Amino acid sequence: MNPFGYCISTPYGDKPLVEEEIRDPRLIKKLDNYSFRSEKYKRANQKYGYLTQFLKSPKLKxxxxxxYGWLNDKYTADSSAYKRNQILIHRIKNSDYxxxxxxxxxxxxSSVGMMNKELRPFLSWEQKRFVEVDISSCLFSTGGCLFNENFWDTDGSKVDFTFKNVCPEVYRIFDEASMCSDYPCNTDSIYSYISTYSIMVGKSMESEYSRVFKDMxxxxxxxxxxxxxxxMRHLFSxxxxxxxxxxxxxKRELLIVVNCKNNRINVKSDDWVINPSKIFQQEFPSVYWLFHCLKMIDNAHAAWLFHSIESWLVLKVxxxxFIKKKPGVPIITIHDCIATTExxxxxxxxxxxxxxxxxxxFEPTLKIKHW
Incomplete structure (x- = not known):
């Protein structure tokens, strides 16, 4: 997302806000009109209407x-966190998502996903609490598909779940970019190089090369x-x-290792005895090299790919x-977890x-947690 901040100009910025209820029916109708919504809202609602239907339902309370009891105990009323959650609570109460x-x-x-997780227990659906199922180590778990040969198929004859379909933007960049002289190989494009390497590593665990890629x-x-x-907590600490x-x-450091620029591995700091990226590289060299390759052009490409994989599996699959099997039963998605009613x-x-x-x-670990 591209968030923007707004503030009230002087001399009104320091004055307390007074809530006023809009009563003009013509203005209310205009504000509720779909055409006034942002393009991002329309795109999300159009693409994932089967999910937004639950968030827009008056059954969600x-x-x-x-x-507000939790919010008042946690933050002061003038803090940005208080105001942000206050707006989200107000929106959910009024089904203005x-x-x-x-x-x-x-x-x-969505509004539910953006509020503090401690506020989620206050949500209900027809007086029923929500329970979430979370994918443990989601980025690393779902990233397992990168070592599956079918994921790198480009003609679409085998499966729909391919790099080309899941993240077409990065696929085009990789397919059109040539390997530079720093990476000697026999392939023409970055995509060809990464796909060949990933497939080889994936197959290595069941072949004579298992000793070469023993970290896998x-x-x-x-x-x-x-x-x-x-x-990793034991290693890093x-x-x-x-x-x-x-x-x-x-968890924060591992996300940095995966998404940071490749030259971070050479960074030194008084806060570290050893650079965390270097520890990861030493422990899992095969995996680290794949992450390195995904960031050859821009380190943002790794994040785009992993988010696309997560979204494809959670939102589209x-x-x-679940909705087909349990019609009418609500689900709320928050990135790598899905919640439904008890x-x-x-x-x-x-x-x-x-x-x-x-x-x-493979089966990743799934964790069940009651809101």
């Missing part, structure tokens, strides 16, 4: 008193077993800095199948397990 799609990566954003077996075992973050005992710091989480878990195994080649 928020316990306003409870939400905001939807949009990211400019790259097709990520879906450990990588997939950790990711599929839901132990990847804990494993013991070899880099004690702050990485905090799991949140580990899993959500559609009593339906087992159906959702089963669908997510089956589809993720079919598309990425």
């Amino acid at each position: 928020i316990n306003e008193a409870g939400a 905001h939807f949009s799609l990211a400019d790259h990566g097709d990520r879906f954003y 077996r450990l990588y997939f075992d950790l990711v599929s077993g839901g132990q990847f973050y804990d494993y 013991s070899e880099c800095h004690p702050k990485y005992r905090d799991r949140r710091e580990v 899993i959500s559609k199948r 009593g339906n989480e087992d159906h959702l878990h089963e669908i997510m397990r089956d589809e993720l195994k079919r598309y990425i080649g």
